[in-house]
Amino acid sequence: MRTIPLKRVVRWVLLAWVPVLAFLAFRWNARSMVPAVSVEETVLARQTVALQTLVDAADRGALVNFAQVLVVVDQGLVRDLLRAAMPIEALIGGFRVRLESAEASFDDGLALVHLSGKATLIESSVSADLRVYGGLEVVKLDPQSGRLRCEVRVFGVEADRANLIGIDEPLRDLARALSHGGLAALLRFVEVPVRIDDHLSLPAVHSKRLRISAADVPIRAEVAEVKVFRGRLWVALSEQPEVQPESVPSAPLARP
Amino acid sequence: MNRAITLALLVAAGLGVGYVESVIHADEAPRRRELQHLHDELHGRLEAGAGRDPTVARALADSGEIIIAVRAQLVEDLTTRVAAQYLQQVTLDLTSLEAQAQGTLRKHTFIGRRKIGEWAIAIVIHKLVGQIRAGPPRLSFASNVLDVEMPLEVQPTSGQIGLRFSWDSASMVSLVCKDFEVDMVVDGRVLRQRHLLRGQVELAADDDALTATPVLHERSFPLKLELAPDSWSKVEAALASQDSLGRCGMFLDPENAMRGLRELVADGIEVRLPRSILRPVRLPARLEQTVKVNDRVVQLSLAGERFHSSKNMLWSSTRVSVASAQPQATP
Numbered sequence: 001m002r003t004i005p006l007k008r009v010v011r012w013v014l015l016a017w018v019p020v021l022a023f024l025a026f027r028w029n030a031r032s033m034v035p036a037v038s039v040e041e042t043v044l045a046r047q048t049v050a051l052q053t054l055v056d057a058a059d060r061g062a063l064v065n066f067a068q069v070l071v072v073v074d075q076g077l078v079r080d081l082l083r084a085a086m087p088i089e090a091l092i093g094g095f096r097v098r099l100e101s102a103e104a105s106f107d108d109g110l111a112l113v114h115l116s117g118k119a120t121l122i123e124s125s126v127s128a129d130l131r132v133y134g135g136l137e138v139v140k141l142d143p144q145s146g147r148l149r150c151e152v153r154v155f156g157v158e159a160d161r162a163n164l165i166g167i168d169e170p171l172r173d174l175a176r177a178l179s180h181g182g183l184a185a186l187l188r189f190v191e192v193p194v195r196i197d198d199h200l201s202l203p204a205v206h207s208k209r210l211r212i213s214a215a216d217v218p219i220r221a222e223v224a225e226v227k228v229f230r231g232r233l234w235v236a237l238s239e240q241p242e243v244q245p246e247s248v249p250s251a252p253l254a255r256p
Numbered sequence: 257m258n259r260a261i262t263l264a265l266l267v268a269a270g271l272g273v274g275y276v277e278s279v280i281h282a283d284e285a286p287r288r289r290e291l292q293h294l295h296d297e298l299h300g301r302l303e304a305g306a307g308r309d310p311t312v313a314r315a316l317a318d319s320g321e322i323i324i325a326v327r328a329q330l331v332e333d334l335t336t337r338v339a340a341q342y343l344q345q346v347t348l349d350l351t352s353l354e355a356q357a358q359g360t361l362r363k364h365t366f367i368g369r370r371k372i373g374e375w376a377i378a379i380v381i382h383k384l385v386g387q388i389r390a391g392p393p394r395l396s397f398a399s400n401v402l403d404v405e406m407p408l409e410v411q412p413t414s415g416q417i418g419l420r421f422s423w424d425s426a427s428m429v430s431l432v433c434k435d436f437e438v439d440m441v442v443d444g445r446v447l448r449q450r451h452l453l454r455g456q457v458e459l460a461a462d463d464d465a466l467t468a469t470p471v472l473h474e475r476s477f478p479l480k481l482e483l484a485p486d487s488w489s490k491v492e493a494a495l496a497s498q499d500s501l502g503r504c505g506m507f508l509d510p511e512n513a514m515r516g517l518r519e520l521v522a523d524g525i526e527v528r529l530p531r532s533i534l535r536p537v538r539l540p541a542r543l544e545q546t547v548k549v550n551d552r553v554v555q556l557s558l559a560g561e562r563f564h565s566s567k568n569m570l571w572s573s574t575r576v577s578v579a580s581a582q583p584q585a586t587p
Contacts, residue, residue: 015266022270023277044291051298058305064312068330069541072315072323077576084581085549108299147544191547193556193576194322197540200334202342207530211347217338219540230306230316237541239330 039133039156043112046135046155050109054229064227066236071148071194073233075111078136078150079104081190082113090185093177095119097130099186104136111136111228113152115187119159119174129160132178138226138235139189141196148192148223148235154183196221196237311569320562320573324466324541328397328568331468331539335457336392338537339406343390348410348527350384350446350479355525357516373425373435377516379481379525384415386446395457397567402457404470410449410479417444417483419491421513423498438494442487451477461563461572465542470534478524491517543574555579 057063064070082102089098099117106112113134120127134152142149157175178186197219204214224238306312315323358376362369391407421438455472483491495513545556560575 015262018263018266019270019273022267023274026271026274041288041291044288044295048291048295048298051295051302055298055301055305058302058309061309063305063309064315066311066325066327068327070311070323070325071541072318072325074321077321080578081547081549081554084554084578085552088550108295108302145544147547188550190549191544192322193544193547194324195542195544197538197542200338200537200540202338202537203535205530205532207532209349209353209527210530210533211349212342212533213345215338215342217334217341219334221540229302230312232315234315 039158042155043110043133047108047110054109054227064234064236065225068239069237071235071237073192075104075106075231078190088186091122092182092185093174094122095174096122097186106228106231106233109228111233131158132183134183136190138223138233140223141221146195146197148194150190150192152183152187154178318573321576322543322574324572326541326570328570331402331570332395335395339390339393346388348386348388350381350386353381353525353527355379355520357520359516371426373423375513376422377513377520378420379520380418382416382418382441384413384446386413387411397565400459400565402459404455404457406453408451408453410446412446412448414443414445416441417481421495436498438498440490440494442490443484444487445482445484447480447482449480459565459570461561464545464558466539466570466572467536468539469536472529472534476526476528479527480524481521483521552581554581
């Protein structure tokens with residue numbers, strides 16, 4: 001039986017590792033450039049889930065099931081509001097991020113917001129084009145202003161290949177940072193110009209014949225449901241009256 | 257050289273397998289096609305559902321950037337709560353309120369039927385302060401108005417009422433009959449009574465708000481009074497004291513004046529509610545002319561507001577456009 005020298009065995013083993021390492025290097029690089037699931041597919045999947053909910057509601061005859069107040073907001077207005085606020089700049093993860101354009105598309109269950117701009121490494125001219133895909137979520141009525149307030153939730157971030165080698169890794173960090181709350185540094189909230197007051201004020205009356213004390217009737221409104229379809233955001237608000245203690249009849253001024 | 261070629265071939269093979277694997281792995285087509293198919297099917301069903309929903313169909317046909325729809329029931333609930341809180345204790349000051357009645361006395365005389373004189377009764381409330389409470393209103397929506405019927409319950413209260421009886425003899429009779437006036441202050445009271453205020457709440461959209469303006473068909477209501485039992489006796493005694501020859505007692509029947517007073521009291525004194533209670537009230541849902549995107553203030557232009565109320569809904573639609581925005585501070 002012919003023996004194979006150990007040296008040769010080692011060489012074959014090493015050579016066998018070469019394509020494996022090349023394969024791993026390719027996959028690593030490919031993973032960094034192409035997300036495992038594309039943003040489009042992420043959006044499609046989310047839309048499909050949201051659509052199912054909308055269709056179920058429509059089948060029940062409750063597509064916009066509002067008991068008290070319904071606010072309908074057109075996607076064009078939100079797009080224009082975002083554009084009016086552009087450019088938005090912030091320092092995130094070692095980059096100066098500048099968002100310069102915005103699109104909004106409110107269809108099939110998702111209020112999609114597409115923000116585009118540039119990410120530039122601080123103290124360097126190295127930059128990459130950045131696209132942030134997010135969804136607008138009506139969070140609540142702001143307790144201070146009473147306005148409807150929306151936040152943007154990031155679905156995905158795409159960065160085009162940088163103009164210099166070596167920026168990919170920091171860009172991945174930036175994408176990760178934006179996806180995990182970093183967008184809040186750029187775009188914390190967008191208000192919708194609808195205000196729900198927390199009280200109804202009625203002035204005092206002091207006339208010769210009549211005296212009525214001023215009154216503040218509390219209004220406790222909250223966002224009950226948000227739906228998105230056909231280019232619009234459909235926000236149902238509900239108002240729950242404050243539970244008043246049973247009124248005690250006041251004593252008459254004089255005996256009748 | 258051979259080694260270098262071998263190495264290069266191995267690297268190429270590794271990269272090639274990596275590429276093929278990534279293409280196979282990244283081939284989302286089947287999964288995506290399936291997802292897209294489901295998406296399209298659901299989208300079609302949603303479109304059909306949207307077409308069946310009258311509110312959705314109306315909103316989609318509306319060109320406003322912002323639509324606010326308010327269920328009539330909410331306006332009714334709010335109105336009821338406002339009435340319960342705001343109009344629970346209304347102070348009604350009747351001081352100096354007056355009512356009058358007068359009549360002409362004609363009698364058959366030896367020269368025919370002649371005017372003997374004129375009598376007058378005046379009620380002046382000296383001091384009487386009462387309370388009114390509003391009951392639950394009854395509302396019904398019409399086009400851009402809300403018809404309202406609101407019961408008012410006047411609480412009973414007592415006070416001082418001034419009475420003035422006067423007799424003005426006709427010129428011919430005055431030769432034998434003297435004029436007289438009787439002034440007296442008696443105890444009176446306002447009875448517990450209910451009145452129904454009828455009116456409308458006009459609903460409109462101004463620059464940025466929905467407003468509700470109350471309009472009453474009739475701002476006055478008759479307030480029923482009653483004199484205390486002993487007060488009637490005092491009045492009768494006072495009039496009887498004038499029922500003498502010199503005071504034309506032979507002509508003036510005190511019962512006549514008493515009847516006038518009773519009718520006056522029974523009819524009540526007209527109380528007119530001031531216009532100041534009919535102020536427009538802003539409904540709590542309204543549009544804002546500025547909003548914030550982050551810390552940046554964006555000025556909006558609101559135009560072409562359309563408002564319509566039907567039996568079960570208020571509908572306001574507004575064209576909204578961006579006018580200007582503050583520049584952002586450089587980070």
